[in-house]
Amino acid sequence: MLTKTPRGLKSSKHHLLERGVMLWRCIADDFEQAILVGKHENGSKLPAESEIATRYGVNRHTVRRAMAELATRGLVRTERGSGTFVKTDKLNYPISQRMKFSEIVAAAGHEAEGRLQGHRHEEANEDIARDLGLNVGDEVVRLEILRAADRVPISVSTTWLPADRYGDAAKVFRRVRSITRMLEHFGITSYRRKWTRISAGFADAVDAGRLRLSVHRPVLVTEGLNVTEGGEPIMLGRVRFPADRVALLVES
Amino acid sequence: MLTKTPRGLKSSKHHLLERGVMLWRCIADDFEQAILVGKHENGSKLPAESEIATRYGVNRHTVRRAMAELATRGLVRTERGSGTFVKTDKLNYPISQRMKFSEIVAAAGHEAEGRLQGHRHEEANEDIARDLGLNVGDEVVRLEILRAADRVPISVSTTWLPADRYGDAAKVFRRVRSITRMLEHFGITSYRRKWTRISAGFADAVDAGRLRLSVHRPVLVTEGLNVTEGGEPIMLGRVRFPADRVALLVES
Structure with a gap:
């Protein structure tokens, strides 16, 4: 343009x-x-x-x-x-074992918001099955969530959960508007991040629209697995952050 | 093009x-x-x-x-x-307390190489002084290093060290070709990463040339501080990775 x-x-x-x-x-x-x-x-x-x-x-x-x-x-x-x-200061988004979007945003003095953009049941592909400990073809729930801080879009995420246990995830999320509270509904009071893989690229047209981002601006992409305290896989996620608005922070 | x-x-x-x-x-x-x-x-x-x-x-x-x-x-x-x-599989580059480039590359089955592209003494600006525990204007050594795995450029980095203690850093690095061995020369046998901040953007013309990267391809950028076991700051670094070749990995 x-x-x-x-x-x-x-x-x-x-x-x-x-x-x-x-x-x-x-x-x-x-x-x-x-x-x-x-x-x-x-x-x-x-x-x-x-x-x-x-x-x-x-x-x-x-x-x-x-x-x-x-x-x-x-x-x-x-x-x-x-x-x-x-305002060119970025939101510092910690990659830690127990990161929770609402807490991160609140700690930075902003108001957090998470909105369900779409959801469906689908069959686990090879990657999803391996990471969630399922068989290829097993049913998973897929959630698309747009997150904002002070109404500025901060991320779009795609999350997969095993459907046998979390079949109502979309309905529950729409009501409680938080992954943490959604998992509490399913009896998970504590969970942690097992691994996070970080890459960069560009938003596709749908993400660009949701993030109000030009398709020429880079996005940071995190893929990660959350597990129970006992190590049982709960959910696999792929999050896209506008690189102009967010930096990821790893503290040891 | x-x-x-x-x-x-x-x-x-x-x-x-x-x-x-x-x-x-x-x-x-x-x-x-x-x-x-x-x-x-x-x-x-x-x-x-x-x-x-x-x-x-x-x-x-x-x-x-x-x-x-x-x-x-x-x-x-x-x-x-x-x-x-x-070959579109990326090198998984762990962001951990004790990551060492040569070990990461060797573990992935590649041959590592680090080459000094330039160095100079300069005055610490506000950010460098704060992170390295110096006063603004104190002298620091600045190193520019190009890293490759099997001769494919993997990163360019800019590293700052306090000049009073590491004044010969460039000369030593050129000889031993490894940050770990360079620090051993200065009596540092063990160090750890305190924090890492990850963002994304584009390579400038110099980086693009060194990385053999088109200026339209995104780069992952890590900024990080390394400290001694006692917590004393050793070096501050800013590394640029071609996002098409490298993904960063955080394991808990």
């Missing part, structure tokens, strides 16, 4: 509108690019709405929509009456 | 040569793209040299150069007499 100077946008405005690309989104992309290449320091104040409006040749409503989009992407915070400030 | 079908390359061959882009590199990029989007499975055999030569309208020497480039990037291995095979 737009990676050049604002001048480029102004001259191609008509063209962009013709092609149905929303102007506020282009302005937000332009600022995102500038923030990510370090043109605006963390905590610095963006120009006033009127100044941005003049620079891009748009009205203030469009600028306001662009700034709201940047806030949704977690790149700025707007303080009523004082302006919009750049 | 080239992300379309081979047909596109053939027709633009003259144009590419005109612009000084080497043909073998374009063919290698074309295969890299196909491998990374999953068009060739791990372990599958690539077409014969003669077939590739015909398809791209080049001679076999050019194809051989392209295959050698893919091997250098760690994407294929060539078995004399039987052909060229796709």
Whole structure:
């Protein structure tokens, strides 16, 4: 999309509108690019709405929509009456034996949210069967969960659990909105992470939409297995984090 | 560069040569793209040299150069007499208290290599001073090291050590070619990783060159502090891994 100077946008405005690309989104992309290449320091104040409006040749409503989009992407915070400030500090997400999303987010001073995006029963493939101690073809429950901190998307995850024991997982999660509380429902009061594998790549179109992320920005991917205190596998997960918003932390 | 079908390359061959882009590199990029989007499975055999030569309208020497480039990037291995095979399995790199590059690589059945690319003395900035327990402006030694497994680049790292104690670090590393043995020279026989922070991004031009990586491929970045058994900071490091070749592994 737009990676050049604002001048480029102004001259191609008509063209962009013709092609149905929303102007506020282009302005937000332009600022995102500038923030990510370090043109605006963390905590610095963006120009006033009127100044941005003049620079891009748009009205203030469009600028306001662009700034709201940047806030949704977690790149700025707007303080009523004082302006919009750049926010490039990432959420430090600990990879530890007993990490719990809500606690991590609360400890960082944010409000956590987990929303079920989809679920289904499916047959375990070779990888899932091996890690969960099942046979290939055994039924597993698959959950797709979007997590946010202060309404900024922080991760999308796919989680698999053995269906014989956790068949109602989706229904329970939708009610309690937390993996920890969902497992409590099934009598698991304590569990730990056995291993985590970390890689990087790009979001697919579905993830990009849910994370409000451009498909050109990298994501961190963790795959991991959670087990009971006795070592019995509970759930296998694959989590995608926008690398611009989250760093993973391993402490010894 | 080239992300379309081979047909596109053939027709633009003259144009590419005109612009000084080497043909073998374009063919290698074309295969890299196909491998990374999953068009060739791990372990599958690539077409014969003669077939590739015909398809791209080049001679076999050019194809051989392209295959050698893919091997250098760690994407294929060539078995004399039987052909060229796709290799998309990543090196699993454990993030543990006592990880040592040479042991990790040897355990995976590869030959490890570490080469000093550059070094200098510089003043500690705020971050380095805080992590190493120094004052801002204190002198630190900075080492740039390229690591390879079976001659495939696996990481580039920047390491900072307090200059008052490790002033000769570069000279010693160049001789012993291992951080572990370098620290032994300074009387440190045992050390551990205190924390590791993992993020993702893109390689800059220098890193991309050293890693033989396209600037559009993501890198995993680890920042970490090593300390003595007593907890005294020894060295702070920032390592960049090509995400296509390496996954980080955290075991509890």
